[in-house]
C-alpha cells in the first residue's frame with residue numbers, strides 16, 4: 001500500500017485529491033460525505049473536487065513554465081468550471097458556439113479563448129469572431145477561405161491544425177494525429193504546407209495588405225488518453241520541422257506552436273498516467289533540441305489538457321436499484337444511472353473501478369458487474385468489479401475518475417434526466433449544474 005493510500009484509505013492515483021475513506025465505510029470529498037451529498041441532491045450525482053481541479057491546473061502551469069495552458073472545455077464545461085479555469089490563469093479551448101456561450105457568460109477573457117472544430121459552422125465562426133477569440137484553429141481549406149472573407153476575420157489570429165502522422169497508441173475513436181482521420185491538414189501529403197501557403201498568400205494579395213486572420217502558428221493534437229510520451233516528443237519534432245520549412249519557404253517565423261492535449265489518466269489502480277512534470281520536461285526539451293537543429297527561435301508553446309485537468313476531480317454516486325445473480329457467476333448490480341451519464345464504456349470499452357459508499361460492507365467481496373437502467377444490454381458501467389457480498393438495493397456506489405467526458409457527453413436516452421454536478425470544497429457543497437427536470441425535457445417538445 002502506498003503512503004497516500006494508508007493516509008486516505010483510497011488509491012490516490014484514482015480518487016480526487018481530497019477524497020478520504022471514512023471509518024464507517026463512507027467516502028468524503030472536499031470534506032463532505034457522499035452519503036450526505038446523495039441525501040441532499042439525490043442520485044445519480046456527479047461530484048467535483050474543486051481542489052483537485054485547481055491542483056492539476058497548477059501542476060500543468062508549473063510543468064510548462066511560460067507556455068500557455070488552455071483547458072479543453074469539451075472534457076467538462078459549465079459556468080462554474082469556466083470561472084475556475086479563468087481564476088487559475090488557464091486559457092480555454094472551445095469547439096462550438098455553445099461552449100463559447102458558456103465562456104462568454106462568465107466573461108472569459110476573449111484573447112485566451114481558442115476556437116476548434118473540424119467542421120465549424122457559420123454560427124460557430126460568427127460567434128468566435130464576434131467575441132474576438134484569441135485564435136481560431138483552421139481545419140480545412142474552405143474554412144481558411146471563409147475566414148478570409150469574414151468581415152471580422154482580419155481582427156483575429158489563426159493556427160493551422162496539422163495531422164503530423166504520429167500514432168499515440170490510443171483507441172481508434174480517439175486517434176486524431178494520423179493520416180486517414182477527419183482532423184487537420186496531413187503533413188505527409190503536403191496539405192499542411194499548402195494551407196500555410198494559402199494563408200500567407202492572402203496576406204499580401206495584390207498588395208492590398210492582409211485579408212483574413214494573422215497566422216500565429218501551427219497546431220496538432222494526437223488524440224486522447226495517450227500515455228506514450230515519445231509520441232508527444234515525435235509530434236513536437238515534426239511540428240518544429242514544419243515551422244522551419246515555413247521559414248525557409250516564406251521567410252516567416254511563426255511565433256506559436258500548439259501541441260494539443262490528450263494526456264492519459266489512470267482510471268483503475270495500476271494503470272499508466274502522464275505525469276505533467278515529466279511531460280513538460282520531455283516535450284520542452286524535444287522542442288528546444290529541434291529548434292536548435294533547425295536554427296529556429298523556440299516558439300511559444302500552447303498545451304490543451306482536458307481529461308488530465310477534470311477526470312480525477314469527478315466521482316459519480318449512484319443508488320443501487322436491484323441485485324441479480326448473474327448466469328456467468330457473480331452478481332448484476334443495477335443502478336439508477338447508466339449510459340446516459342456515462343457513455344464511455346459503450347463507446348470505447350472504457351473500464352472503471354467502483355466501491356460501496358455510505359456504509360461498510362460485510363461478508364467479503366465478490367465478483368459483480370454494475371449495469372445501468374437503460375434499455376440496451378450494452379449499458380454496463382463497470383465490468384469485473386468487486387463489491388461486498390451484502391450489496392443491496394438502496395446502497396450507494398461511488399465511481400471515481402468521472403470528471404471528464406461524462407457530463408459533457410451525457411444524453412437523455414430513455415428520457416432519463418441528466419444528473420446535477422456539485423462542487424465540493426472545504427466542507428461545503430455548491431451546485432454547478434442542477435438536475436434536469438421533466439419540465440426541462442418538455443420545454444423543447446413543443447408539438
Ligand SMILES: Cc1ncc(COP(=O)(O)O)c(C=O)c1O
Nearest residue numbers: 072224261262263304305306307
Ligand atoms: C483539439 C483538442 N485539444 C485538446 C483536446 C483535449 O484532449 P484531452 O481531454 O484528452 O486532453 C481535444 C480532445 O479531443 C482536442 O480535440
